[in-house]
Amino acid sequence: MTDVPAIVPADWARLHAVTPVLAAGRAIGVLTIIGMAQAGQGGLQGARAVGAWLVFGGIGLVVVLVSVLAFVAWRMNEFRVDDDAVHQRKGILFRQYRQARLDRLQAVDVVQPLAARVFGFAELKVEVAGGRASGVRLQYLRLDDAEALRNEIVSLAAGIRRAPAAPPEGISESPVALDAPTVPVVATAGRSSIAAAPEREVYQVPPGRLIGSVLASWWTVIVVGGVLAGIVAIVIVGAVAVEDAAGDAVSANGGVGGFLAGPAYGVLSGVFAFFAVGWARFSAGFGFTAGISADGIRLQHGLLDTRRQTVPPGRVQAVRLRQPLPWRHFDWWRITINVAGYQDEQEAVSTLLPVGPRKDALYALWLVLPDLGDPDPAGTVSAALSGVGAQNGFTATPRRAWLVDPLQWRRRGVLATGRAFLIRQGLFARDVVVVPHEKTQSLSIRQGPLQRLLSLATVEVHSTHGSITPVAHHLDLADAIALLEAQSTRAREARARQTPEQWMATVQR
């Protein structure tokens, strides 16, 4: 275990030695299953045995090859953390050098896939702004090391310089010896000098509510309806078959079975799809806990694969609160966010609240925007969540828009508070999109021929890559034009006073 980074490495270090085992493990597992299937199917006697042994030999060779490759890949994969960036160099034939600049840091996640979690290992993902595949993935580290490294990276990105000596545990939250020159951290027992910033839990999602939210979906309606229809079909086919049998002594049992197989197969595949979708939601949202710390928003969730996300202050680009129709009775909301660093696996990384009552939804929004810039934030957000028309200062879509938008026009409306822009939409599934003014990238106004006849226009607020696309459809043209001008002024002013990228730097001085 000499290669384990016992300290947070200022010099090149390798990942944990278990990496090749875990990396090759999956491939070997698949091959083993194939081998087993082969053994079960073909048997090992007679002339077939030679072929089977050949297959086994081949599989064995591939296993050895995969293991060797995984080992070499691990030897070639090194990383280093300095005051400005996380560096990584890897690759056997095609060498890759990556640096994730800490001043562009957007999020740091500690991910534990099931296999790694069983043995206490984790993967660290450092997400930075800068397009596809710009982040650094450190796979795998001991869980303690991964968390220590995360704390270190986050505090470096916050603008806290490394202290020359490790402050004692417990008072490490208070920044000590900040003007000290940059010295590599010396720490003991695999922990860095910087403990995790104290975290305050804001909300949790109990498993019961999560199961309820999965069940209260259109899928349930479809599956239950499908099952009922399938049962009815089976009964009818069965009854007809029985009548046939009564009439004709030579009953075609196979025929009846064939008739029954159709609907039964349909029912089963529907049920499987339902469980697959429901399971994905359930296992990703299981044990969801959100907290706030000096490092920003902390999210923790997952049943088999777990993920601990840290999103520093001011990194959330847009927020969407959504309520599918089946949830309306319970007043539940799902909240997703756009974060610039998160590129793939949007479903897994962009959830701020998988399901929660309005109270939790307001807390979640508060995590992102502690100050909405509105005298009555709760009332305004409530009006956004379930209101229609021009109440609470919303600029509503005019009535004539029903010609182009018969369903949603009544719900559509926009509101700019002191700090954020709210878009309200959706008739059956209610939708509210919130974009902080300082996160507005650019703006557009557009109009098609039908909108032109009705004197309507659509305003787009461009946010970073993610699952949220904020667009305010079918506003009155005069409102839209005024909005475009006002919003670009608001965005400019908000940019001038936005949180610095190094969010603790101003606190220190």
Add this chain to the structure above:
Amino acid sequence: MPWFEPTDVTWTYASRRLIAARLIVGAIPVLLFGGGLCAMALLIGAAPAVTISVCALLAAWCAWVVVRQVTAHGWVERQDDLMVKRGRIFRRVTVVPYGRMQYVEVAAGPVARSFGLARVQLHTASPGTDAHLAGVPAAEAARLRDRLTARGEARLAGL
């Protein structure tokens, strides 16, 4: 209600040479397609005059659309942002603050280059920002790129 037209700005319009460039690029598929149609019409003995006139009408309409599009495309550098407008039937105005520009890209295809034109593409951190200036004279494109980059650097804010 008139369309969004700020009063205190003077738009720079795309070069008229862009019309010719676009017509040439657009003519290739039209000629191939129309030629094929006429050949088929001759082969099956249908009236080629009808086919030719239909093709000619289509081509004329496309050409007219190109002219209208190019003459509607313009931009203006304001104090804090760049405004780009385009389209007539589906019209759109995009406002890109200088502080949000991540980088500026200048590109030119072979036809555009022979007309001395280039395309200036602005990139922000958002994939939704559809702000490119087509039909910029090459020298002006280089100047524009430098100017926009300088302004962007002066005002660049964090994401």
